[in-house]
Amino acid sequence: MQRLLAPFRKIAALMLRKKTSAFVRHAKQKDAQQFAALHAEGDFSQSWSQDDFEGFLTDRSVIADVLCDPSRPERLYGFVLSRRAGEEAEILTITLARAVRGRGWSRVLLSQHLSHLTSLGVATLFLEVEDGNRPAMAIYQSQGFKVIGKRPAYYHRRDGSQALALVMRLTLGGF
Numbered sequence: 513m514q515r516l517l518a519p520f521r522k523i524a525a526l527m528l529r530k531k532t533s534a535f536v537r538h539a540k541q542k543d544a545q546q547f548a549a550l551h552a553e554g555d556f557s558q559s560w561s562q563d564d565f566e567g568f569l570t571d572r573s574v575i576a577d578v579l580c581d582p583s584r585p586e587r588l589y590g591f592v593l594s595r596r597a598g599e600e601a602e603i604l605t606i607t608l609a610r611a612v613r614g615r616g617w618s619r620v621l622l623s624q625h626l627s628h629l630t631s632l633g634v635a636t637l638f639l640e641v642e643d644g645n646r647p648a649m650a651i652y653q654s655q656g657f658k659v660i661g662k663r664p665a666y667y668h669r670r671d672g673s674q675a676l677a678l679v680m681r682l683t684l685g686g687f
């Protein structure tokens with residue numbers, strides 16, 4: 513897995529030195545391997561496999577967008593997956609490579625994804641986020657998400673403890 517992450521770190525470092533901006537595109541089936549590597553780098557208690565992501569990317573109800581280097585759009589720095597059901601959708605996962613966090617790119621990724629969902633007729637979007645994940649909460653709240661519920665012991669951490677999930681909702685429109 514470390515070998516898979518090495519190219520991300522090198523390219524991310526180069527992007528940061530050159531102050532290159534990122535752009536968002538729709539995901540492709542061939543992105544599954546990089547999705548798995550990025551997800552493994554995230555702070556998730558359980559990473560999803562390449563097979564998991566291949567399944568998501570072939571599911572017609574899943575909408576996936578990726579954050580890329582403009583000069584090399586096959587190199588991914590983050591992604592977001594949502595599952596759509598009629599006029600509603602739920603963010604399944606969103607992650608950004610550690611090397612590019614703190615640059616405001618997660619807001620770019622999420623904002624573009626919200627626009628994509630809106631263009632598909634999604635009116636309401638849901639997600640769960642671990643209570644205490646302040647960076648994620650700040651991003652979601654800046655986009656207008658509101659906490660509508662709680663799920664005790666929803667997340668299982670790597671250390672065996674459990675964490676509360678906050679259920680959030682956003683009414684889309686006007687993007």
